[in-house]
Amino acid sequence: MQERKDASFSYKFPDGDRRLAFSRQPSFRQWEPHLSSPSPSSSTNPLMHRSHSFKPYLARSDSTVSVPFLEKSEKKDSTWIVLMLAAVRGVANGSRPMKRLALMISLNVAYSMIELLIGLFTGRVGLVSDAFHLTFGCGILTFSLFAMGVSRRKPDETYTYGYKRLEVLSAFTNSLFLLFLSFSLAVEALHAFMQDESEHKHYLIVSAVTNLLVNLLGVWFFRSYARVNIVYWKPEDMNYHSVCLHVLADSIRSAGLILASWLLTLGVENAEVLCLGIVSVTVFMLVLPLFKATGSILLQIAPSNIHPSAFNKCSRQIAALEEVFEVQARFWELVPGYCIGSVSVQVKNGVNEERILQHVNGLYNDLGIQDLTVQIDYR
Amino acid sequence: MQMERKNSPASASPSQVINIDIDPDADPPTSPPITNPSPTGDSKACRGGTCDLSYTKDSHERYASMRKLIIAVVLCVIFMTVEVIGGIKANSLAILTDAAHLLSDVAAFMISLFSLWAAGWEATPRQSYGFFRIEILGALVSIQMIWLLAGILVYEAIVRLIHDNGEVKGFLMFAVSAFGLVVNIVMAVLLGHDHGHGHGHGHGHEHGHGHSHEHRHSHGHEHGHGHGHEHRHGHGHEHGHSHSDEHGHTHGHEHEHGHGHDHDHGQGHDANTVTTYFHHNHHHDKDVKEPLIKNGNKKSKRNINVHSAYLHVLGDSIQSIGVMIGGAIIWYKPEWKILDLICTLIFSVIVLFTTIKMLRNILEVLMESTPREIDATQLEKGLCTMDGVVAVHELHIWAITVGKVLLACHVTIAPDADADVILDQVIGYIKRDFNISHVTIQIERQ
Numbered sequence: 001m002q003e004r005k006d007a008s009f010s011y012k013f014p015d016g017d018r019r020l021a022f023s024r025q026p027s028f029r030q031w032e033p034h035l036s037s038p039s040p041s042s043s044t045n046p047l048m049h050r051s052h053s054f055k056p057y058l059a060r061s062d063s064t065v066s067v068p069f070l071e072k073s074e075k076k077d078s079t080w081i082v083l084m085l086a087a088v089r090g091v092a093n094g095s096r097p098m099k100r101l102a103l104m105i106s107l108n109v110a111y112s113m114i115e116l117l118i119g120l121f122t123g124r125v126g127l128v129s130d131a132f133h134l135t136f137g138c139g140i141l142t143f144s145l146f147a148m149g150v151s152r153r154k155p156d157e158t159y160t161y162g163y164k165r166l167e168v169l170s171a172f173t174n175s176l177f178l179l180f181l182s183f184s185l186a187v188e189a190l191h192a193f194m195q196d197e198s199e200h201k202h203y204l205i206v207s208a209v210t211n212l213l214v215n216l217l218g219v220w221f222f223r224s225y226a227r228v229n230i231v232y233w234k235p236e237d238m239n240y241h242s243v244c245l246h247v248l249a250d251s252i253r254s255a256g257l258i259l260a261s262w263l264l265t266l267g268v269e270n271a272e273v274l275c276l277g278i279v280s281v282t283v284f285m286l287v288l289p290l291f292k293a294t295g296s297i298l299l300q301i302a303p304s305n306i307h308p309s310a311f312n313k314c315s316r317q318i319a320a321l322e323e324v325f326e327v328q329a330r331f332w333e334l335v336p337g338y339c340i341g342s343v344s345v346q347v348k349n350g351v352n353e354e355r356i357l358q359h360v361n362g363l364y365n366d367l368g369i370q371d372l373t374v375q376i377d378y379r
Numbered sequence: 380m381q382m383e384r385k386n387s388p389a390s391a392s393p394s395q396v397i398n399i400d401i402d403p404d405a406d407p408p409t410s411p412p413i414t415n416p417s418p419t420g421d422s423k424a425c426r427g428g429t430c431d432l433s434y435t436k437d438s439h440e441r442y443a444s445m446r447k448l449i450i451a452v453v454l455c456v457i458f459m460t461v462e463v464i465g466g467i468k469a470n471s472l473a474i475l476t477d478a479a480h481l482l483s484d485v486a487a488f489m490i491s492l493f494s495l496w497a498a499g500w501e502a503t504p505r506q507s508y509g510f511f512r513i514e515i516l517g518a519l520v521s522i523q524m525i526w527l528l529a530g531i532l533v534y535e536a537i538v539r540l541i542h543d544n545g546e547v548k549g550f551l552m553f554a555v556s557a558f559g560l561v562v563n564i565v566m567a568v569l570l571g572h573d574h575g576h577g578h579g580h581g582h583g584h585e586h587g588h589g590h591s592h593e594h595r596h597s598h599g600h601e602h603g604h605g606h607g608h609e610h611r612h613g614h615g616h617e618h619g620h621s622h623s624d625e626h627g628h629t630h631g632h633e634h635e636h637g638h639g640h641d642h643d644h645g646q647g648h649d650a651n652t653v654t655t656y657f658h659h660n661h662h663h664d665k666d667v668k669e670p671l672i673k674n675g676n677k678k679s680k681r682n683i684n685v686h687s688a689y690l691h692v693l694g695d696s697i698q699s700i701g702v703m704i705g706g707a708i709i710w711y712k713p714e715w716k717i718l719d720l721i722c723t724l725i726f727s728v729i730v731l732f733t734t735i736k737m738l739r740n741i742l743e744v745l746m747e748s749t750p751r752e753i754d755a756t757q758l759e760k761g762l763c764t765m766d767g768v769v770a771v772h773e774l775h776i777w778a779i780t781v782g783k784v785l786l787a788c789h790v791t792i793a794p795d796a797d798a799d800v801i802l803d804q805v806i807g808y809i810k811r812d813f814n815i816s817h818v819t820i821q822i823e824r825q
Contacts, residue, residue: 124541125541129534132530132533158748160749160775161775165745176519300508311504332507342787353798375821376802376822
């Protein structure tokens with residue numbers, strides 16, 4: 001399992017190597033990929049760079065506050081506008097997944113516009129509702145794209161940890177949307193069950209097929225993430241995973257609609273209810289792990305890839321030092337793969353803090369936690 | 380994770396005596412059980428890691444908010460059943476759709492209730508910072524639902540436009556949405572007002588009815604402690620008059636109000652109360668002149684979840700008005716259908732604007748960014764000017780939820796300085812001037 005060396009690590013999973021996603025790699029290697037990934041962009045995010053050599057404290061000597069501003073002004077609004085423009089520029093010279101996502105979004109937008117117009121002019125409600133649904137989905141995907149573009153910015157004064165969290169946020173939003181989708185499909189199934197009106201399915205076939213094709217294209221783009229349970233090594237993983245699940249869920253829904261109308265022509269009763277119900281349950285099960293994972297990062301739950309017993313062991317090892325009275329440690333994940341901790345150690349008066357700092361840092365560095373703040377209280 | 384040391388006044392500057400920090404040892408017996416029992420009671424670190432991260436002081440406020448929400452839910456359910464029965468009897472889709480909207484209201488309230496309840500859970504080793512983030516996530520989910528519902532309403536308007544075969548009765552639309560509007564206004568009043576059913580809070584804020592203004596306060600401050608908080612007012616509403624909040628704490632940071640408050644330590648907000656609004660003639664008399672000091676200067680602040688439920692109800696009432704106007708138009712002149720759609724679109728956009736401020740707050744918290752009310756540059760400068768301190772780096776300030784701020788930084792000191800004294804000074808300075816009480820400082824020697 002140790003063959004996962006730096007060289008093979010690009011921003012995409014190597015296609016054939018499925019071992020990686022299912023195994024729990026020892027996390028002390030976690031930070032290496034950040035070093036060597038071609039991290040396709042100009043930004044050399046200082047957050048994600050760690051030197052190989054052992055350094056007891058964080059090596060940065062600049063205050064984060066003194067990083068020169070990238071934006072012209074402080075105000076929030078113009079910052080976001082500047083960010084949007086930067087994102088547009090960023091897509092043009094962005095990473096491959098970004099370009100693919102942008103392509104997909106534009107396809108979807110074009111398609112939904114056409115559908116909306118046709119639906120409006122011919123008065124078919126089904127097309128309009130489908131168009132709306134697509135538009136919502138496109139909006140969410142655009143937010144994902146935006147997150148991909150923005151997250152490469154360097155940390156600045158207000159965002160001292162950088163913008164990588166945005167990817168996790170967009171993954172969370174995506175999974176939330178998919179949960180809503182599954183609920184609405186369930187409601188639709190209920191609706192069809194009670195009302196028994198199925199005539200509007202016929203002319204939706206064309207739109208469903210087109211939808212399916214577009215979404216399958218998207219699934220193909222992100223095919224290495226087409227899995228339910230993925231171990232996340234990098235923040236972009238979550239985002240790509242969420243996008244993939246999004247298009248996957250959409251294609252499942254279209255496939256379900258096609259199947260339902262086919263079954264109806266075969267004369268199977270309640271086909272619609274059945275298909276919609278199955279699709280709803282499937283989407284729900286697909287999305288739940290992603291939702292939990294992103295939610296736990298946003299909730300600042302202790303990192304899941306480090307076993308709690310490892311934390312306990314470290315605490316005990318620190319407390320085992322004779323001059324230490326008490327240890328308290330809190331950890332949270334900024335993005336998958338980057339852990340931050342606050343440790344508070346109570347020691348006897350007059351003890352040299354260097355030694356303790358080195359000890360604590362060494363212990364946690366072995367676990368892969370680089371960003372630590374250790375407070376030493378003297379009693 | 381740091382509490383004010385009991386023996387610190389000796390080393391602290393005189394201005395610290397104003398601080399009304401209350402030591403956790405002096406807590407009422409409702410202290411939470413501690414997860415890491417410490418060998419002695421006198422320590423700088425929080426016991427059990429929960430000190431200020433626990434909600435002992437705030438549980439009162441939380442229960443108040445939860446009570447309000449529960450009442451709102453019950454009311455909603457009652458109205459919903461009324462509408463459903465009426466809709467089935469009259470066999471009208473419009474009424475049933477409105478009942479579905481009320482159902483979505485109930486869902487939003489449930490989310491808020493759950494967030495409020497979950498935020499009070501004790502911190503676990505896995506969730507070492509407590510569960511306060513759940514509030515933020517719950518608010519995010521609520522707001523997403525608002526957006527979703529706005530989209531659904533626009534979709535319905537388009538459907539109405541397409542199905543122009545007279546099955547849409549303008550009068551029925553008007554009546555149903557008027558009823559919905561009344562219901563929503565009742566709930567907005569309920570959620571917006573701090574009726575203080577004998578809570579003994581010293582709040583005296585008042586709101587106008589309807590949607591003429593809003594102000595949001597952060598919840599979750601322990602009133603005995605000096606915590607950071609933020610006040611943000613209004614979304615798109617005029618807030619020339621919107622609040623008489625009270626602050627009982629010393630603040631070293633700026634608030635983002637457009638209105639002056641005087642921050643006296645706990646006396647009267649008499650100066651503030653004169654800014655109450657005569658034009659809205661409801662008046663929460665009782666609490667305004669109450670002696671606030673006795674309650675430890677509790678702030679009247681809106682919990683973010685109650686506020687998001689309020690926003691939901693507000694959005695619904697705005698949309699009800701839009702639907703009413705549309706229904707009136709269709710009733711009056713059925714051929715002006717397009718106006719209905721335009722109206723709905725406009726009102727949906729208005730609703731979305733009301734949510735933007737809150738969304739921005741949520742985003743800032745979730746991105747672990749420096750909260751707005753804290754001036755990081757000033758803090759760093761202040762730290763650097765302390766004697767013994769050579770440099771400050773790795774300064775991170777972030778908020779767990781809207782009111783609770785944490786700080787972590789590395790301070791490099793001169794090789795001969797006394798680490799303990801400097802640590803005390805730094806922590807004291809940060810607590811005093813910026814009201815951040817969860818501080819982790821790593822002292823390094825040059």
